[in-house]
Amino acid sequence: MALSRRTIVLAAGCLVLALVPPIAALTNQPYYLDLFRRMMIFAIAAVSLDLILGYGGMVSFGHAAYLGIGAYAVGIPAFYGVENGWLQWGLAIAASALAAAVIGAISLRTSGVSFIMITLAFAQMLYYLGISLETYGGDNGMRLAGRSRFGGPIDLREPAVFYYVVLALLVLLLVLGRRLVASRFGMVIRAAKSNEARARAIGFSPFRYKLTAFVIAGGTGGLAGALLANQTEYLTPDFMHWTRSGEIMFMVILGGMGTLFGPVIGAVVLLLLEDLLSALTAHWQIILGPILILVVLFAKRGLFGLVAGVETRDG
Amino acid sequence: MAITLGLVLEQTLNGLQYGVMLFLMAAGLTLVFGIMNLVNLAHGSFYMVGAYLATAFTEKTGSFVLGVALALPATLLVGVLVEIVALRTLYERDHLDQVLATFGLILFFNELVAIVWGRAAIFTSVPQFLSGHFRMLPGLPYPTYRAVIILVGIVVAVFLWALVTRTRLGMRIRAGASNRTMIAALGVDIRLLYTLVFGLGAALAGLAGAMAGPVYSVQPGMGEGILIQVFVVIVIGGIGSIRGAIVGAVVVGMADTLGRAFLKPLLATMISPPAADKAGPALASMSIYLLMAAVLFFRPEGLFPARGRS
Amino acid sequence: MAEALLAVRGLIKHFGGLLASAGIDLDVAPGETHAIIGPNGAGKTTFIGQLAGDLRPDAGSIRFADHDVTRLDTPHRARRGLARSFQVTSIFRDFSALDNVALAVQAHAGSSFAFWRRARVEPALRDPARAALESVGLGGRAHVLAASLAHGEQRQLEIAMALATRPRLLLLDEPVAGMGPEESQKMVRFLGTLKGRMTIVLVEHDMDAVFTLADRISVLVYGRIIATGTPAEVRGNEAVRRAYLGEDQA
Numbered sequence: 121m122a123l124s125r126r127t128i129v130l131a132a133g134c135l136v137l138a139l140v141p142p143i144a145a146l147t148n149q150p151y152y153l154d155l156f157r158r159m160m161i162f163a164i165a166a167v168s169l170d171l172i173l174g175y176g177g178m179v180s181f182g183h184a185a186y187l188g189i190g191a192y193a194v195g196i197p198a199f200y201g202v203e204n205g206w207l208q209w210g211l212a213i214a215a216s217a218l219a220a221a222v223i224g225a226i227s228l229r230t231s232g233v234s235f236i237m238i239t240l241a242f243a244q245m246l247y248y249l250g251i252s253l254e255t256y257g258g259d260n261g262m263r264l265a266g267r268s269r270f271g272g273p274i275d276l277r278e279p280a281v282f283y284y285v286v287l288a289l290l291v292l293l294l295v296l297g298r299r300l301v302a303s304r305f306g307m308v309i310r311a312a313k314s315n316e317a318r319a320r321a322i323g324f325s326p327f328r329y330k331l332t333a334f335v336i337a338g339g340t341g342g343l344a345g346a347l348l349a350n351q352t353e354y355l356t357p358d359f360m361h362w363t364r365s366g367e368i369m370f371m372v373i374l375g376g377m378g379t380l381f382g383p384v385i386g387a388v389v390l391l392l393l394e395d396l397l398s399a400l401t402a403h404w405q406i407i408l409g410p411i412l413i414l415v416v417l418f419a420k421r422g423l424f425g426l427v428a429g430v431e432t433r434d435g
Numbered sequence: 436m437a438i439t440l441g442l443v444l445e446q447t448l449n450g451l452q453y454g455v456m457l458f459l460m461a462a463g464l465t466l467v468f469g470i471m472n473l474v475n476l477a478h479g480s481f482y483m484v485g486a487y488l489a490t491a492f493t494e495k496t497g498s499f500v501l502g503v504a505l506a507l508p509a510t511l512l513v514g515v516l517v518e519i520v521a522l523r524t525l526y527e528r529d530h531l532d533q534v535l536a537t538f539g540l541i542l543f544f545n546e547l548v549a550i551v552w553g554r555a556a557i558f559t560s561v562p563q564f565l566s567g568h569f570r571m572l573p574g575l576p577y578p579t580y581r582a583v584i585i586l587v588g589i590v591v592a593v594f595l596w597a598l599v600t601r602t603r604l605g606m607r608i609r610a611g612a613s614n615r616t617m618i619a620a621l622g623v624d625i626r627l628l629y630t631l632v633f634g635l636g637a638a639l640a641g642l643a644g645a646m647a648g649p650v651y652s653v654q655p656g657m658g659e660g661i662l663i664q665v666f667v668v669i670v671i672g673g674i675g676s677i678r679g680a681i682v683g684a685v686v687v688g689m690a691d692t693l694g695r696a697f698l699k700p701l702l703a704t705m706i707s708p709p710a711a712d713k714a715g716p717a718l719a720s721m722s723i724y725l726l727m728a729a730v731l732f733f734r735p736e737g738l739f740p741a742r743g744r745s
Numbered sequence: 746m747a748e749a750l751l752a753v754r755g756l757i758k759h760f761g762g763l764l765a766s767a768g769i770d771l772d773v774a775p776g777e778t779h780a781i782i783g784p785n786g787a788g789k790t791t792f793i794g795q796l797a798g799d800l801r802p803d804a805g806s807i808r809f810a811d812h813d814v815t816r817l818d819t820p821h822r823a824r825r826g827l828a829r830s831f832q833v834t835s836i837f838r839d840f841s842a843l844d845n846v847a848l849a850v851q852a853h854a855g856s857s858f859a860f861w862r863r864a865r866v867e868p869a870l871r872d873p874a875r876a877a878l879e880s881v882g883l884g885g886r887a888h889v890l891a892a893s894l895a896h897g898e899q900r901q902l903e904i905a906m907a908l909a910t911r912p913r914l915l916l917l918d919e920p921v922a923g924m925g926p927e928e929s930q931k932m933v934r935f936l937g938t939l940k941g942r943m944t945i946v947l948v949e950h951d952m953d954a955v956f957t958l959a960d961r962i963s964v965l966v967y968g969r970i971i972a973t974g975t976p977a978e979v980r981g982n983e984a985v986r987r988a989y990l991g992e993d994q995a
Contacts, residue, residue, distance in 0.1 A: 179531050226728050229735040233468050233674060236534060237666035238731065244663045245724035252717040304851055304859040304867075311848050314837040321797070321835070322906060323823035323852035332858070362663070366538045373535060406546035412539030416532050417524060 129427055130381060137287055141280040153279055154351075155395065159388045160286045161347045166371040166383035167293055168340035173369065174377030175301050176333050177313030179236050181365050182223070182243025186216040186338045188250060188360030190345020195355045196256060198265040205268030205276070212346035213339045219246070220338020224331045240362055250357030261356025264349055276350055286347055290384070293340065297380045300336075309333050374415055376422025385423050438700060441575050446696040447689065452581045454688025455588025459643035460661065461668040461680040462595055463636020466608060469675020469741050471526055471629050474533040477517070477540035478640055478665070479658025485510045485641025486653045487548055490559050499562035503645040507638050510645075514637020518630055526629070545655045556654035584646050591639070592681055599677050608632060609741070664691070667727045675741030682738060687723050694722040748811065750775040750914060750944050751796075756805035758791055758968075765791040766802065767968035773914070778945040780955045783965035784988065789948050790832070792965065793918050796946070797829050798822045810913055824853065826913035830903040832922060832948075838892040842883055842902055845891055846874035849906040877909035878902075881935065897928040904935070915945045921954050933957055964988070 137156065144153040165187055172178040193212035202208070227238045251259050267276040276282040300306050311319045312326040319326055349355045358364070367390065375386025393411075397404035464478045488509050493502030521540060525533045560566075561580045568576035599605035607628060610617065619625050644658070651657070668687045672679025699715025706714070730738065751773040758766035765788045773779045783789055794800035796807065798819035807815045814822050823829075837845050847870045851857060854869060864870060878884050881901045886894060891902060900920065907915055920936065921929040933954045939945065940958065949955050955962065956976045963973045966988045972979055979985055 173531070179534060181534060226731055229731060230670075232530060233472070233474050234670055234735070234737075236474055236530060237670055238727070241663055241667050241670070241724055241727060245721050248720035249717055252720055254713070299861050299863070302863045302865065303861055304857040304864045306860075307844075307848060307851065307864045308857045311837055311840070314839050315835060317799075318831075318835045318837060319848075319852075320819045321823055321829055321831070322849040322910060323820050324857070325818075325820040329857065362659070366535070370535060370538075373531075403546050403550055405542040406550065409539040409541070409543030409546065412542065413521065413536045416528075416536045416539070420532070 133381075133384070134291065141283050145280075150279065153283055155391070157279075157283045157286055158351055159391045160290050160384075161344055161351055162368065162371065162391060163384040163387040164286075164290055164293055164347065165341055165344035165368050166375070166387045167290075167297060167380055168337045168344065169368055170372045170377055170380055170383045171297065171300070171340075172330075172333050172337045173372055174379065174383075175306065175313065176309045176330060178228075178330060178334065180227075180239040180334070180337075181236050181362065181369065182239040182241075183337070183341055183368055184362065184364035185223075185243035185246045185360045186220060186341030187345035187348060187364070188246060188357065189216040189219055190342030190347075191349035191355040191359050192250065192256070192345075193342065194268060194346045194349040195262060195264055198268075199256060199262065201265070203266055203269045205270040205274075208268050209343065209346045212342040214342075216342025216345065217335050217339035220335045220341075221331070224334035224338070228327055228330050228334065240365070243360060243365060244362055247357050247360040247362070250360055257356070259357070261354060261358070264353045264355060267350045267353065268346070282350065289343070289347070294380060294384075301380065305329060305332070370412055370415075373420070374422060376424035379422070379424045382422045382424030385427070389423065438697065442696075444575060445577060446693055448577060448585065449581065450689035450692035451685065452584050452588075452688075453692050454685040455584055456643045456647060456661065457665055457668050457688050458588055458680055458684035459591060459639045460665045461672070461684050462591075462677055463632075463639045464665055465669045465672065465675055465677070465680045466632050467636050468669065470608060470632055473522065473526060474530050474537065475522070476534060476537040476662070477544065478636070479662035480541055480544040481510055481514055481637040481640035481658070482644035482647070482661060483544065483548060483653075483655070483658040484513055485644030486648045486657065487552060487644075488641070489645035490557060490648055490653055493559070499565070503642070506645045507642055510641025511634045511638040514641075515630055515634045517637075518633040522633070523626075541659065549655045554655055556652040558652050559648045561649040580649065584650075587642075587646065591642070595677055604631070664723065667723050669737075671727055671730045671737060673737030673740035676737075676739045679737055679739035679741075686726070690726050691719075691723050694719040698722070748775075749773055749808075750810060751946065752808040753796075754806045754808075756792070756795060756807070757803050758795060758800065759803055760791075765968055766795065766805075769805070769965070769968070769970055771963055771970060771973070773944060773946055775944050776941055777960040778940050778947060778958050780947045780949060780959035780962045781965055782949065782952075782955055782962060787965045788968040789965055790918075791968075793829075793916065793948055796916060797827070823910070826911075827916060828907035828910050828912035828914070829916040830900070830907055830918060830920060832918040834896070834899045834903060836891045836899055836902055836906070838890075840891055841888050842878060842891055842894065842905075843871070843874055843887040845902055846877050846905050846909045847871055849909040850874050850877075853910050873909055877905045880908065881905040897924055897932070900924065900932065901935075912943065915939070915943055917945060917947045917949075919949055920947070921949065921951050929954065
């Protein structure tokens with residue numbers, strides 16, 4: 121069976137990611153394990169955004185809010201001594217899915233410019249809410265009492281174990297995501313993006329499907345947030361700041377929106393870039409800003425398309 | 436805290452003053468949204484640039500009025516430059532591209548300002564002749580400077596109203612807000628109109644920033660905080676409409692200020708003070724967003740949309 | 746006449762000061778091909794919009810298949826069997842021709858809350874889609890990207906999408922608009938094969954198409970129907986000649 125270029129690229133990527141912990145151990149550079157784990161967590165966030173942005177055409181500028189909710193869903197129970205990972209992560213997904221349901225139900229009644237502004241506004245509202253929670257650190261945030269506990273061999277305090285848990289979740293998300301976008305549900309979402317009037321004229325009521333997609337994306341973002349809280353062992357309302365939403369969005373575009381795998385590359389490249397640039401100068405954002413503009417103006421197709429071939433864009 | 440009539444009046448005026456700031460920014464932004472269909476996240480950067488330039492010019496010339504007066508055309512120039520260099524290509528692009536590109540502009544401007552003036556917040560003081568209070572009512576002093584801001588806001592609102600409803604330029608602007616392709620077809624020089632509208636919006640935002648300096652502090656990123664609230668104003672008021680911007684700004688300004696001042700004590704009369712202490716500020720910060728959600732529930736296109744409803 | 750499939754009564758629609766629909770009454774019998782003609786500015790687009798569900802009338806009622814659909818939105822009307830084509834071709838440009846039609850089939854094939862099976866390999870969706878494409882003559886172009894199809898082929902694709910939903914009423918908004926003479930004839934011939942098999946409401950400017958296809962014609966002038974009848978009757982109608990065809994042309 122002939123392997124397509126895309127399959128080869130994906131297999132290679134998976135292999136590289138799986139090899140990071142042993143290589144980091146061999147070369148005695150634990151920093152890279154940490155870095156790549158962080159990249160994969162943001163990759164999960166970016167992939168969840170791609171679902172509604174790349175496939176659904178919903179320019180949600182408040183996606184970071186769900187990461188924040190997920191993070192606090194881990195931090196707050198831990199604050200009270202509840203460290204059960206199943207409970208925490210379950211709460212993270214449920215709470216962020218609920219928030220997405222409410223925000224989506226209101227925002228999806230609008231479109232275009234209004235939609236962008238409303239999702240942005242709601243996310244900022246949650247940010248201010250986070251700041252006002254004095255008990256949990258308010259503006260400064262708080263330290264995570266301890267990483268989520270799962271029992272058995274899964275001890276997140278072991279860097280490599282945590283790493284492979286994240287990798288497994290990322291791979292699972294990608295597999296499920298592929299099925300989702302190719303299913304009937306996925307087709308409706310993509311059709312509504314392509315031509316909403318036409319979708320309605322043939323008999324689809326797009327709102328319910330878009331809302332469902334929004335909730336799925338939100339819940340997955342919450343999972344990413346739970347992972348992030350465990351990663352940094354510190355959580356602040358800054359997780360929800362709208363500039364974070366912009367970053368995640370940029371990851372999706374840079375990697376290639378509407379491809380699911382593209383955002384993974386986007387997350388890796390952007391975080392690497394930030395890492396490199398901030399080593400050069402404290403004012404690295406003045407370089408990143410124009411880079412962002414240039415990418416948007418000239419490299420819209422994204423890196424995944426460049427690397428794995430033109431046919432990778434889903435229609 | 437005793438809720439006196441004086442306190443209520445004072446906070447109402449504060450709400451009006453804040454509403455003026457919001458209006459100055461919302462007016463330009465809603466026109467840019469409505470006519471050019473351009474999502475400009477960097478609008479807050481003009482607010483910031485206006486504040487910094489006013490501070491710098493005031494220092495140079497020793498006069499606050501001169502400082503603000505110079506900052507206005509300077510900010511307008513910056514706006515026009517940004518439009519010509521960076522934004523022209525974005526008019527045809529979809530909203531996502533505009534969002535991301537202008538987001539890049541924010542990062543750029545915030546850092547630029549930090550490089551030139553440093554990251555620390557700059558505190559400027561109200562100019563001598565405008566400091567102090569005046570007797571609004573017997574026993575009711577109100578800061579002169581804030582009253583001046585309100586006055587400026589009313590003047591600008593009247594000026595914009597006259598511009599939009601009584602001049603040919605205004606007619607083109609209104610036509611553009613409700614049907615963009617039509618005015619292009621009618622031969623109006625679109626590029627010039629766009630640049631003018633954009634420059635005007637930037638200048639207004641700069642004015643807001645220049646006046647805001649003495650009241651709030653001047654620092655990198657100051658534009659983004661108020662920008663989100665400006666979005667709420669526009670969503671509530673309706674895209675493309677100056678009238679909507681006025682109404683929305685007053686509503687949001689009042690709701691935010693009065694909420695912050697009175698929600699906690701009001702809640703304390705209904706639930707226990709410690710609970711009110713926690714819930715009060717949280718609810719106050721969410722109040723305008725809840726208001727936005729309520730408006731959207733009944734009128735997704737806002738209160739006075741320029742394009743009307745089908 | 747048997748119970749009308751589509752019954753419009755007193756339809757009124759304002760746009761600010763403009764009265765676009767000034768009280769429209771219309772009956773369309775099942776199985777007939779009913780054309781709506783009228784001079785520019787007569788309000789045809791507004792009328793179609795209200796029939797399809799894009800616009801809500803200010804007053805009046807629309808009954809479709811024995812149901813009051815006046816308050817129903819477009820997707821609900823489509824699901825009840827009202828299919829339409831657009832005046833300016835409206836298709837899913839980034840999907841293949843087959844995908845386009847399969848989507849139309851899917852819209853009428855129950856719930857789309859299915860998250861696992863790959864829609865592109867479902868025979869329940871693909872087979873009817875393929876058949877519809879064949880029937881309009883696009884069978885060989887099934888896997889071509891819709892955006893890459895010729896203008897005329899895109900119009901055919903729209904018809905295929907409408908047909909795939911097994912509609913009770915086909916609402917065609919200027920089906921031959923923008924087509925050259927050969928393409929137009931092809932389309933008219935094809936539409937002729939549909940006559941009698943389903944009810945068609947046809948808005949058109951092309952008089953050849955109208956007089957070839959229509960069983961009955963209604964003439965819309967200034968938001969009101971001033972005449973309804975067979976092509977011969979309408980041709981001979983004094984008011985119609987004055988308002989539309991022009992005295993010297995009749």
